Amino acid sequence: MPDHSERDAVKTVQAQANRRLGWILGSVAIAFFIGFMVKISLLSGKFA
Numbered sequence: 001m002p003d004h005s006e007r008d009a010v011k012t013v014q015a016q017a018n019r020r021l022g023w024i025l026g027s028v029a030i031a032f033f034i035g036f037m038v039k040i041s042l043l044s045g046k047f048a
Helices: 004-044
Strands: none
Touching: none
16 A cells, blocks of 8 residues: 555646646637637638
């Protein structure tokens, strides 16, 4: 059975992985949103 320090280390690594995944997913969402706004702007003929 893993001792306390090993479990804390695993939690820390998992938290870092989750944070990294969150940043990646957030960046993808922002990129899609910006792309959508550019597409709407170009298709409407209005360059805000």
